Structures are given as structure tokens and as C-alpha cells.
Amino acid sequence: MMFRSAQAVRKQRYTRRDYQAFLYLLPWLAGILVLQLYPFISSLVYSFHDYTVGGKMDFIGLDNYVKLFTRDRDFWNSLKITFEFALYTVPGKIVLALAVAIFLNRNIRGINAIRTAYYIPSLFGGSIAIALLWRLMFMDNGIINSMLATIGVTNVHFLGTRGVALRVVCALEIWQFGSSMVMFLAALKNVPRSLYEAAEIDGAGWWNRFFHITLPQISPILFFTLLNQTIQEFQNYTSPAIITGGGPRKSTYVMGMFLYQEGFSYFHMGYASAISWVEFIAILVLTLIIFGTSKLWVHYGDE
Amino acid sequence: MKKLLSAALILAMLCTVFAGMALAEENVTLRFRWWGGDERNEATIKVIEQFEELNPGVTIEYEPGSADGYHDKLATELAGGTAPDIVQIDPETFPTYVANGDYFFNLDDFEIDMSAFEEGYIHQQINGYYDGRQLGLPTGIAGPAIVVNKALAEQLGVDLHIDNMQWDDIIELGKAVRAAGDDDTYLFCANKDYVAILFVMSYAKQLTDGVVFPDGKLALTEEQLTEIYEFVKALFDNECVPSIEYMAAYTGDNIQSDANWLAGKYVAALAYISTVDVMVANGPEGAEYYAGSLPVKEGATDGGWASNTPQVLAITKTCEHPEIAAAFLNYFFTNETAMETLGATRSVPPTAKAREICAANGKLTQLVTDAADIAVAISGTPNDKIFSTAECKNILYDAVEAIAYGDMTPAEAAADTIAQLKELEQ
Numbered sequence: 001m002m003f004r005s006a007q008a009v010r011k012q013r014y015t016r017r018d019y020q021a022f023l024y025l026l027p028w029l030a031g032i033l034v035l036q037l038y039p040f041i042s043s044l045v046y047s048f049h050d051y052t053v054g055g056k057m058d059f060i061g062l063d064n065y066v067k068l069f070t071r072d073r074d075f076w077n078s079l080k081i082t083f084e085f086a087l088y089t090v091p092g093k094i095v096l097a098l099a100v101a102i103f104l105n106r107n108i109r110g111i112n113a114i115r116t117a118y119y120i121p122s123l124f125g126g127s128i129a130i131a132l133l134w135r136l137m138f139m140d141n142g143i144i145n146s147m148l149a150t151i152g153v154t155n156v157h158f159l160g161t162r163g164v165a166l167r168v169v170c171a172l173e174i175w176q177f178g179s180s181m182v183m184f185l186a187a188l189k190n191v192p193r194s195l196y197e198a199a200e201i202d203g204a205g206w207w208n209r210f211f212h213i214t215l216p217q218i219s220p221i222l223f224f225t226l227l228n229q230t231i232q233e234f235q236n237y238t239s240p241a242i243i244t245g246g247g248p249r250k251s252t253y254v255m256g257m258f259l260y261q262e263g264f265s266y267f268h269m270g271y272a273s274a275i276s277w278v279e280f281i282a283i284l285v286l287t288l289i290i291f292g293t294s295k296l297w298v299h300y301g302d303e
Numbered sequence: 304m305k306k307l308l309s310a311a312l313i314l315a316m317l318c319t320v321f322a323g324m325a326l327a328e329e330n331v332t333l334r335f336r337w338w339g340g341d342e343r344n345e346a347t348i349k350v351i352e353q354f355e356e357l358n359p360g361v362t363i364e365y366e367p368g369s370a371d372g373y374h375d376k377l378a379t380e381l382a383g384g385t386a387p388d389i390v391q392i393d394p395e396t397f398p399t400y401v402a403n404g405d406y407f408f409n410l411d412d413f414e415i416d417m418s419a420f421e422e423g424y425i426h427q428q429i430n431g432y433y434d435g436r437q438l439g440l441p442t443g444i445a446g447p448a449i450v451v452n453k454a455l456a457e458q459l460g461v462d463l464h465i466d467n468m469q470w471d472d473i474i475e476l477g478k479a480v481r482a483a484g485d486d487d488t489y490l491f492c493a494n495k496d497y498v499a500i501l502f503v504m505s506y507a508k509q510l511t512d513g514v515v516f517p518d519g520k521l522a523l524t525e526e527q528l529t530e531i532y533e534f535v536k537a538l539f540d541n542e543c544v545p546s547i548e549y550m551a552a553y554t555g556d557n558i559q560s561d562a563n564w565l566a567g568k569y570v571a572a573l574a575y576i577s578t579v580d581v582m583v584a585n586g587p588e589g590a591e592y593y594a595g596s597l598p599v600k601e602g603a604t605d606g607g608w609a610s611n612t613p614q615v616l617a618i619t620k621t622c623e624h625p626e627i628a629a630a631f632l633n634y635f636f637t638n639e640t641a642m643e644t645l646g647a648t649r650s651v652p653p654t655a656k657a658r659e660i661c662a663a664n665g666k667l668t669q670l671v672t673d674a675a676d677i678a679v680a681i682s683g684t685p686n687d688k689i690f691s692t693a694e695c696k697n698i699l700y701d702a703v704e705a706i707a708y709g710d711m712t713p714a715e716a717a718a719d720t721i722a723q724l725k726e727l728e729q
Contacts, residue, residue, distance in 0.1 A: 139552030141562045160548025162708075245554040248547070249708055250701070265693040 122178025413629030439615030446610025449595030477543025513605030513684030532713030
């Protein structure tokens with residue numbers, strides 16, 4: 001009897017108002033279907049085809065993937081570079097953002113102006129202009145080398161030395177720590193003062209308070225930032241493409257560049273789709289790992 | 304009487320025939336289509352008007368348009384027999400048209416003064432020459448160039464305008480520059496991209512009779528490529544070009560912003576005819592330049608320097624008065640007033656005379672004119688379909704970089720490159 005009445009209720013679920021709601025949702029729905037779901041699925045289909053832009057599509061099964069894993073000399077290198085890139089930038093950005101947020105989390109005159117100043121680099125985002133500026137700063141006769149020359153260090157090839165070039169590119173990403181900083185600042189403000197006061201009475205020092213109060217309290221935001229930044233840095237393209245063009249000797253040739261070159265320089269769309277799917281799965285696995293470990297270190301207030 | 308009457312009738316008939324012919328001449332209408340910007344359109348229309356004034360009775364209807372969809376439309380019209388009489392065509396598309404039908408007149412059959420052109424230049428397929436028939440005429444020239452800083456070259460005692468220049472000459476000149484100049488002074492402003500495209504690719508074509516991938520198969524051998532890469536290694540080892548580390552900040556075609564070029568530290572720069580003026584504008588103020596020679600290996604059957612035209616002009620087979628269309632082309636290419644009017648609106652003009660006129664009236668710098676003269680004189684087959692792909696170029700960039708960084712010997716790099724190039728075969 002209960003079951004029946006539930007069914008009766010379900011039958012009447014869509015009223016005129018509901019349909020209106022669907023109508024309002026339609027633009028979003030159409031957007032996600034056309035701009036997200038369709039390319040998502042078609043890229044999977046392309047990845048099993050030999051498909052050159054403007055040419056015909058030949059089904060080749062897993063050939064693109066087999067070539068990628070076994071014969072492509074750039075794939076493993078760019079996968080390694082991408083991991084390395086994320087390994088420098090994600091922790092670098094988080095540590096710097098947190099340090100600056102802690103520094104700015106105080107009530108002094110003009111604090112808002114200072115906070116804005118630290119946030120400005122993030123406004124430039126992944127812009128080409130800022131990447132160009134970075135290249136100009138770090139080139140052999142750039143401002144950084146001029147400054148180093150005044151302390152007796154000469155001729156550092158920042159962009160032309162393997163190992164160094166990647167760090168230069170990472171530095172640009174780390175420099176744009178503003179958005180993470182703002183989130184940390186908001187989280188820090190929400191940590192109850194009483195916890196610190198109680199700890200102080202118990203004689204806890206600054207580091208103790210930081211590790212036992214601050215970090216656990218802001219861990220949800222830390223988790224979110226870690227996840228977000230990892231995904232973002234794995235997909236980075238602009239900075240290495242503009243600053244180093246993937247060089248020297250492909251030492252900054254991240255997956256984003258590899259994908260772009262195959263797809264848009266060589267027009268191997270099928271192959272590029274396969275690369276993007278491998279990259280997608282790599283990011284997915286990494287995300288799941290971060291999610292999995294979160295139980296151990298993320299503390300929510302309502303737990 | 305009968306005889307007189309018939310003679311009169313014949314005379315009358317002849318009169319009508321002649322009158323009819325004259326009338327036909329008075330009413331010839333031709334259609335000329337091209338694509339281009341305002342400047343080109345204005346200059347071309349002016350030349351049409353000049354021709355019409357000199358040839359009363361001839362009307363040339365002009366159809367200037369945009370490059371978008373131009374060739375698709377033209378292909379349909381050629382197939383349907385409704386194409387204009389005179390057409391401008393992209394030289395890369397022209398072969399498809401030629402292969403698909405007998406659409407164009409052989410211009411050698413008409414009175415066009417072909418001596419205005421360099422024979423070696425117009426007798427290249429890319430410039431309109433197909434199986435012994437001149438089906439089109441090149442409107443301009445594009446190709447490599449070497450821009451030499453005159454004062455610095457003289458100061459260091461090097462001359463880059465050598466007759467019959469060989470690849471090894473470059474190395475010797477480079478050594479001389481390093482010996483005589485200061486620390487930042489090098490022979491060439493060039494990055495790995497320029498070394499690969501201008502040096503490696505040209506050298507390769509000189510070794511393979513102009514075509515690296517004839518019929519889609521690689522003709523370049525590992526030994527030949529090793530020879531080229533030995534030259535590349537010598538370029539870097541002898542510091543004929545700045546270090547690869549230094550040039551890392553100037554990738555792609557960005558060498559004009561090299562601070563050392565701006566400061567006048569290089570004796571010369573690798574460039575294209577189209578970028579000569581840009582290089583000069585970015586060089587030190589007031590510096591004088593001349594166009595340097597391009598090396599061609601002794602015994603090479605092909606100059607290897609890819610110089611070609613941005614467009615060709617052709618007369619379609621559906622033209623009812625091809626002799627008048629040809630007269631127009633003759634005027635267009637060889638009349639001094641026309642040359643002056645057209646200036647450099649279709650890039651650097653294809654004839655030496657037109658370049659001279661453009662240089663005299665300031666429409667072209669003398670440097671560009673000289674660079675074009677050198678490129679035309681040496682000439683060479685343009686890169687084939689495979690050799691010109693981004694993929695092929697990237698393989699060469701990587702190899703040049705590997706050699707410059709000392710990661711690979713020329714022989715190792717050659718073996719590696721050949722293996723990769725073989726994968727591009729069709």
C-alpha cells in the first residue's frame with residue numbers, strides 16, 4: 001500500500017512549474033551536452049581512429065595507444081616532465097600561499113592593500129604577456145642576469161640549461177599563488193581564537209600551535225587547493241610553450257605541449273585524442289589517490 | 304558587266320568582313336580575377352586602365368576578391384568552363400588544377416617577352432612551368448636571404464659576398480670573426496630553427512637534386528646527412544653562431560629581437576626576403592647592410608634555396624581572345640609604367656627590371672632587391688610535400704639541438720634522423 005502511494009506521488013512529479021524550471025536549465029544543459037559531453041565522447045572515439053584533420057577516419061583499434069606506450073619517444077619523457085613540473089609547482093605554490101596567508105593574517109594598518117598586492121600576480125593567470133615577460137627576465141641578457149652580475153655571478157643560462165629551464169617555468173607558476181592565498185586567508189580567519197588561547201595557556205609554542213591547531217583546522221581548504229592545483233598544473237601549456245617552447249632538449253616539454261603539437265601542428269587528431277585520454281586517466285588516478293589519503297589528514301568540523 | 308558586279312559584290316563582302324573584324328577588336332572584353340588587399344587592388348586596376356587606354360576597344364573587367372574560398376570557386380568555374388580569362392592562382396594549388404584538366408594556355412605560344420624573367424626562375428614548376436609548358440607566370444619572389452652588417456664585416460675583414468660560396472667558407476668566416484671580434488661578436492644571428500630550415504634543408508636539397516622525398520620516399524642517405532650534420536657541428540664548435548644556450552630565449556622566427564642583433568654584434572643574420580626589412584629595422588640605428596651570398600655545394604644540380612612566387616597569373620582555355628589576354632600579361636610584367644604602378648604589391652617583383660624600378664622609387668629597399676637577385680640567381684626546388692611538414696622540421700630542429708648540446712655526434716644524429724624521416728614516407 002505504501003509502495004503504491006509512493007508511485008502515485010511519482011506520477012504527478014512534473015508540474016507546469018517543473019517544466020518551466022527545465023526550460024531555464026536548458027541553456028546550461030545544451031551547453032554541457034554540446035561543449036563538454038560531445039567533445040568528451042568524440043575524443044574517445046577519435047582516439048581509436050587514424051584521423052587527420054580534413055582527412056578520413058580509419059578505425060585502428062588500440063594502435064594509437066600501443067604506439068604511444070611503446071614507440072613514441074616523446075611520451076614517457078613528457079609524462080615524466082609533467083610529473084616533475086607538478087611536483088615542484090603544487091607544493092611550492094601551497095607552501096608559499098600558506099606562508100604569505102599566515103603573514104597577512106593580522107590586523108595592521110593597510111593590510112588590505114598589502115593583500116591586494118600579493119594577489120595581483122594571480123590576476124594575470126595563464127596569460128601570454130606574463131609568460132613573455134618571464135622569458136625576457138630570465139634570458140641571458142635579461143634583468144635577472146643583470147642583477148646577478150652586480151654580485152659577481154655572470155652568464156647563467158636560465159633558459160638554455162637543462163634542469164634549470166624547468167625550474168624557471170615552475171617559478172612563474174609558484175609566483176601566481178594569490179588565489180590559493182586568499183582561500184587560506186579565509187580559512188585562517190575561521191580558526192576559533194579560543195583554541196589558540198587554550199593552547200597558549202597550556203604552554204604550546206608557535207610550531208606546536210601551527211601543526212596541532214592551524215593545519216588540522218584548515219585541512220579541508222588545503223585538500224581542495226591541493227586537488228585543484230594538481231589538476232591545473234597537469235594541464236599546463238602556456239608557460240612552458242611561451243617561455244621555453246619545450247626546450248632545451250625537450251626538458252620542459254610537458255604533456256600539454258606534446259598534445260598540442262600532435263593535434264594542432266601535425267593535425268594527428270586521433271593520436272592527440274589518445275594522448276589526452278591517457279593524460280585524463282593519469283589525472284583521474286592521481287585525484288583518486290589524493291581523495292583516498294584525505295581520510296587520514298583532512299578534518300571536517302562536523303566530524 | 305557580270306564580272307564587274309561580282310567584283311563589286313566581293314569587294315563589298317570583304318569590306319563587311321574587315322569591318323566586322325575591326326568591330327570585334329573594338330569590343331573585346333576580358334575578365335581578370337585576383338585576390339588581395341586595397342593597395343594591390345588599386346595598383347592592379349590602374350594598370351588595367353593604362354592598358355585599356357593604349358588599346359582602345361579592349362575592356363578588362365576586374366574582379367578583385369578575398370582569398371577566402373577563392374580556389375574552391377575557381378575550381379568549380381574551371382570545370383564548368385565559366386572561369387575568368389586571366390586568373391591569379393596560388394602556386395601550391397596550381398598543380399591540382401593542371402592535373403585535373405587542360406585548363407590553361409601555354410604562354411610560350413604568345414607574344415610575351417619572357418626574357419624579362421630569369422630563365423631558371425620561371426622554368427620551375429612552382430612558378431608555372433609544367434612539362435615544358437609555361438602555364439603561368441610568377442608575380443613575385445620569396446626566399447632566403449643573408450643580411451650583412453657592412454661596417455662590422457669590413458671592420459673584421461670578412462666578406463660575405465663571395466662568388467661560388469661553399470659551405471666550408473662559412474666556417475672559415477666564422478672563425479675569422481671570432482678571432483677578430485669581441486666576446487659577443489659572431490658571424491651569424493641564427494637559432495636552431497634557422498639553422499635547420501635555411502642550412503640543413505637547403506644543403507639536403509643540394510645533395511638530392513632538389514627533392515628529398517621523390518615520390519614520397521626518402522632520397523637522402525645517412526652519409527649525406529652526416530656530412531650536413533658535420534657542418535652543423537662545425538658551426539657551433541667554431542662559434543659561427545651564438546651558443547645554443549644563449550639562443551634558447553629566441554626560438555622560432557624570433558631572432559630579430561635578439562639583444563645582440565639590436566646592439567649590432569652580429570656580422571650577418573639569416574633571414575627571408577620578406578623579413579630583411581624587419582631585421583634592418585631592429586638592427587642598430589644608421590647601420591648599413593648588404594645582401595650576402597648563399598652557399599651551393601660544388602657540383603650540385605639544384606641550388607637548394609627554396610625561392611618561389613606567392614602567386615602565378617594564367618590565361619584560361621575558355622578565353623576567346625587569348626592573344627589579347629597575353630598582350631595584357633606582357634604589359635603587366637614588362638612595361639615600365641606598369642612595373643612602377645604595381646610596385647611591390649605582389650611581394651618583391653619577379654623581374655630584375657621591376658625590382659630596379661621599385662628600388663629607385665623607394666617601394667623596395669636596395670637590400671631587398673639585391674637579396675631577391677641572389678635568391679633568384681641561385682634558386683632551387685621548393686620543399687616537397689613531406690619535407691615541408693611541421694613534423695619533418697621538428698625532427699631536424701631536435702637533431703640540430705642534440706648536436707649543438709653535444710648529446711649526439713653527427714653520425715648518431717644522422718642515423719636517428721633518417722630513422723625518423725623514414726616513418727614519414729608515403
